[in-house]
Amino acid sequence: MSRNASLFERASQTIPGGVNSPVRAFRSVGGTPRFIKRAQGPYVWDADDTRYIDYVGSWGPAILGHAHPEIVRVVQEAAVGGLSFGAPTEGEIEIAETLAARIPSIEKVRLVSSGTEATMSAIRLARGFTGRPKIIKFEGCYHGHADSLLVKAGSGMLTFGNPTSAGVPSEFIQHTLVLDFNRLDAVEAAFNEFGDQIACIIIEPIAGNMNLVKPVPGFLEGLRELCTKHRALLIFDEVMTGFRAGPQGVQGLTGVTPDITTLAKVIGGGMPVGAFGGRADIMDHIAPLGGVYQAGTLSGNPVAVAAGLATLRLLAEEGFYDKLAAQTAKLAQGLSERAAAANVPFSADHVGGMFGIYFRETVPTTFEEVSASNIEQFKKFFHGMLSQGIYFAPSAFEAGFVSSTHDDAVIQATLDAAESVFKTL
Numbered sequence: 244m245s246r247n248a249s250l251f252e253r254a255s256q257t258i259p260g261g262v263n264s265p266v267r268a269f270r271s272v273g274g275t276p277r278f279i280k281r282a283q284g285p286y287v288w289d290a291d292d293t294r295y296i297d298y299v300g301s302w303g304p305a306i307l308g309h310a311h312p313e314i315v316r317v318v319q320e321a322a323v324g325g326l327s328f329g330a331p332t333e334g335e336i337e338i339a340e341t342l343a344a345r346i347p348s349i350e351k352v353r354l355v356s357s358g359t360e361a362t363m364s365a366i367r368l369a370r371g372f373t374g375r376p377k378i379i380k381f382e383g384c385y386h387g388h389a390d391s392l393l394v395k396a397g398s399g400m401l402t403f404g405n406p407t408s409a410g411v412p413s414e415f416i417q418h419t420l421v422l423d424f425n426r427l428d429a430v431e432a433a434f435n436e437f438g439d440q441i442a443c444i445i446i447e448p449i450a451g452n453m454n455l456v457k458p459v460p461g462f463l464e465g466l467r468e469l470c471t472k473h474r475a476l477l478i479f480d481e482v483m484t485g486f487r488a489g490p491q492g493v494q495g496l497t498g499v500t501p502d503i504t505t506l507a508k509v510i511g512g513g514m515p516v517g518a519f520g521g522r523a524d525i526m527d528h529i530a531p532l533g534g535v536y537q538a539g540t541l542s543g544n545p546v547a548v549a550a551g552l553a554t555l556r557l558l559a560e561e562g563f564y565d566k567l568a569a570q571t572a573k574l575a576q577g578l579s580e581r582a583a584a585a586n587v588p589f590s591a592d593h594v595g596g597m598f599g600i601y602f603r604e605t606v607p608t609t610f611e612e613v614s615a616s617n618i619e620q621f622k623k624f625f626h627g628m629l630s631q632g633i634y635f636a637p638s639a640f641e642a643g644f645v646s647s648t649h650d651d652a653v654i655q656a657t658l659d660a661a662e663s664v665f666k667t668l
């Protein structure tokens with residue numbers, strides 16, 4: 244038995260499903276998850292010492308490649324000075340100032356330890372600030388695993404949704420409206436019906452949790468207008484896209500300004516850091532200044548903050564995002580060309596350091612279109628690539644990630660493998 248398989252068997256004895264986050268279990272592609280021993284630059288090595296080119300990148304954080312020497316150095320240095328104090332530190336000011344300086348819509352920011360905490364807190368803040376109960380989210384967007392967000396669309400367009408998890412009472416989601424991504428008319432209808440009860444819209448402004456789906460022209464602008472008109476808050480969940488799609492996230496790319504932004508993943512550089520920030524008059528509603536409660540024992544942890552700050556410093560280097568986007572484009576284009584050569588219906592899209600691959604003719608713009616891609620072909624492609632030492636996300640509904648260490652040779656090796664795998668589909 245492979246060491247991966249024996250570790251998976253052993254893990255399953257004491258860890259539910261053998262994993263600490265469900266997508267890691269390979270359930271949607273089948274097979275044995277790889278247990279990772281170490282990682283460096285664009286590579287990860289599994290328990291059997293097999294090396295893979297990695298396009299998961301810890302699901303987004305590893306934008307500088309794994310174990311970047313400068314990040315490792317600052318983490319070691321910070322650890323020597325103490326792991327956690329439960330009292331404020333200067334590093335927290337520095338990262339807050341950095342986030343506020345880089346992302347114009349953020350005037351004040353509160354640190355948490357995960358994306359889930361960031362979105363959960365942002366929604367509580369929006370409800371506290373507006374005094375309204377209802378929220379709008381979009382089918383296919385993921386905002387972490389808080390109760391009110393584990394919901395899918397109901398039967399009618401303007402009915403409230405159904406829980407997508409056992410353990411979430413329907414009462415907990417009775418204020419969550421689930422609408423179609425990229426359908427502005429549905430949002431307009433929701434505001435017409437419930438306008439004065441809607442606290443906020445939360446959206447992944449480029450969706451990365453139903454594969455990669457970009458907003459159609461006018462969609463984000465329309466959401467902004469509707470929120471402003473009805474005095475609801477617009478929350479951009481940039482946990483994935485922040486410092487990944489571009490230096491100022493999607494808001495920098497589109498010029499659409501949210502009231503609150505949530506961040507995590509890249510801003511921790513591989514350590515647990517999340518954040519939510521926005522206009523000062525909104526943020527001042529959080530405790531201890533305001534009545535919206537939010538707290539965390541390890542929030543702003545000094546070791547995690549050191550990793551985040553070092554990451555943000557390196558991302559500010561001249562030309563970083565141009566290079567990253569160029570490599571990502573080479574990958575997406577190269578995959579499309581090789582699929583076409585093998586007559587496989589396939590398309591790809593990309594932005595900054597993230598990409599989507601779709602086993603369908605055209606790039607999808609809706610959850611429905613993404614769902615209609617050829618999942619069986621994706622599974623074959625995934626396992627074919629894996630057996631050639633290329634590690635893509637083990638699900639057809641996840642975006643992929645490129646790091647600054649994915650140089651031309653790494654991309655070429657990936658495309659060479661893809662050329663032979665597409666021919667087998």
Ligand SMILES: *Cc1c(COP(=O)(O)O)cnc(C)c1O
Nearest residue numbers: 357358359385386387480482483
């Ligand atoms: C990953 C993700 C989250 C959840 O973040 P965690 O750190 O896993 O809790 C929330 N929103 C988006 C858009 C994400 O991609």
